[in-house]
Amino acid sequence: xxxxxxxxxxxxxxxxxxxxxxxxxxxxxxxxxxxxxxxxxxxxxxxxxxxxxxxxxxxxxxxxxxxxxxxxxxxxxxxxxxxxxxxxxxxxxxxxxxxxxxxxxxxxxxxxxxxxxxxxxxxxxxxxxxxxxxxxxxxxxxxxxxxxxxxxxxxxxxxxxxxxxxxxxxxxxxxxxxxxxxxxxxxxxxxxxxxxxxxxxxxxxxxxxxxxxxxxxxxxxxxxxxxxxxxxxxxxxxxxxxxxxxxxxxxxxxxxxxxxxxxxxxxxxxxxxxxxxxxxxxxxxxxxxxxxxxxxxxxxxxxxxxxxxxxxxxxxxxxxxxxxxxxxxxxxxxxxxxxxxxxxxxxxxxxxxxxxxxxxxxxxxxxxxxxxxxxxxxxxxxxxxxxxxxxxxxxxxxxxxxxxxxxxxxxxxxxxxxx
Numbered sequence: 147x148x149x150x151x152x153x154x155x156x157x158x159x160x161x162x163x164x165x166x167x168x169x170x171x172x173x174x175x176x177x178x179x180x181x182x183x184x185x186x187x188x189x190x191x192x193x194x195x196x197x198x199x200x201x202x203x204x205x206x207x208x209x210x211x212x213x214x215x216x217x218x219x220x221x222x223x224x225x226x227x228x229x230x231x232x233x234x235x236x237x238x239x240x241x242x243x244x245x246x247x248x249x250x251x252x253x254x255x256x257x258x259x260x261x262x263x264x265x266x267x268x269x270x271x272x273x274x275x276x277x278x279x280x281x282x283x284x285x286x287x288x289x290x291x292x293x294x295x296x297x298x299x300x301x302x303x304x305x306x307x308x309x310x311x312x313x314x315x316x317x318x319x320x321x322x323x324x325x326x327x328x329x330x331x332x333x334x335x336x337x338x339x340x341x342x343x344x345x346x347x348x349x350x351x352x353x354x355x356x357x358x359x360x361x362x363x364x365x366x367x368x369x370x371x372x373x374x375x376x377x378x379x380x381x382x383x384x385x386x387x388x389x390x391x392x393x394x395x396x397x398x399x400x401x402x403x404x405x406x407x408x409x410x411x412x413x414x415x416x417x418x419x420x421x422x423x424x425x426x427x428x429x430x431x432x433x434x435x436x437x438x439x440x441x442x443x444x445x446x447x448x449x450x451x452x453x454x455x456x457x458x459x460x461x462x463x464x465x466x467x468x469x470x471x472x473x474x475x476x477x478x479x480x481x482x483x484x485x486x487x488x489x490x491x492x493x494x495x496x497x498x499x500x501x502x503x504x505x506x507x508x509x510x511x512x513x514x515x516x517x518x519x520x521x522x523x524x525x526x527x528x529x530x531x532x533x534x535x536x537x538x539x540x541x542x543x544x545x546x547x548x549x550x551x552x553x554x555x556x557x558x559x560x561x562x563x564x565x
């Protein structure tokens with residue numbers, strides 16, 4: 147796998163004697179030795195004991211000026227990706243050594259900003275990463291790590307209006323981000339939000355927005371690492387100023403599972419392009435291991451006030467918490483179905499989590515907006531439903547800003563502690 151993957155990387159170079167290695171196992175040491183032998187300069191590396199966690203502790207304390215070959219060590223994927231982003235943001239250049247031999251892991255780490263990812267044990271016939279390619283020269287500037295946040299909207303049961311909420315929430319995010327000045331492009335085009343319909347067999351967002359299906363999404367699913375900003379701009383549908391949509395329709399459903407395996411890579415691509423991305427995510431995909439869950443910052447669970455929806459929501463919350471403890475879950479009660487008519491308090495007690503908001507039934511306004519092929523949020527912003535969606539968007543954005551502020555405070559604390 148290493149050889150095939152490395153051939154796809156762009157040509158990059160390093161200078162001899164500009165390499166640090168942090169390894170904690172014999173396999174890690176052997177890999178560094180083999181890398182340096184193939185590089186033709188065994189003395190080009192300074193070998194140190196440590197892992198990715200060790201290097202992450204140094205972020206912000208001193209500038210990184212060398213390429214670092216770093217063994218992952220213990221910890222889950224979410225922790226590793228957070229560490230990579232922090233190191234790269236401080237100027238670090240990372241070539242990672244790990245034991246998970248999968249395309250998903252490779253894509254995750256490169257999207258986070260790592261130069262390359264090699265699996266241990268490193269075989270003797272591997273292909274030298276192109277970060278070591280000749281001619282020798284200065285280290286290139288690192289890739290800017292993706293900063294965008296991803297909010298998935300998922301219905302705990304059918305018929306609760308999850309797709310409706312995803313469409314209107316994306317509009318509310320775009321409006322509020324523009325007002326706050328967040329996500330504004332250098333060209334002065336205002337805040338930008340991406341919206342992705344991941345139900346490629348029976349998704350409704352293309353119909354809801356009265357647009358042609360965006361078939362270019364399947365190219366990004368096949369080769370997300372080859373997709374750039376220009377391709378996204380040309381293949382996504384801009385349904386409103388600053389709001390771009392991917393809503394493709396797969397005619398051969400036998401290919402569905404294969405395309406869904408590329409969803410994590412597509413989400414990483416959207417994170418690099420948009421300050422905020424909203425995903426209309428079927429609960430089936432939330433429960434499957436496609437790698438998407440690790441990319442989510444927030445999950446909005448939409449449930450009816452009934453016992454079956456409660457049971458499904460509880461299982462989905464457990465799934466989210468077990469796969470990515472950093473993901474926030476927002477519980478939203480939809481009154482599009484009455485079911486057992488459970489109260490907000492009863493639902494919160496049963497889930498062991500608060501209910502963020504309740505969405506009222508606004509049938510007349512929803513129908514009128516649907517006929518126009520426009521989201522309710524832009525057509526009838528003063529409706530009861532739209533006001534609740536606006537409040538939900540404000541709550542999620544405020545929590546995101548608070549999280550960013552706390553992360554900044556932690557980095558400042560480490561810097562002060564080192565003095």
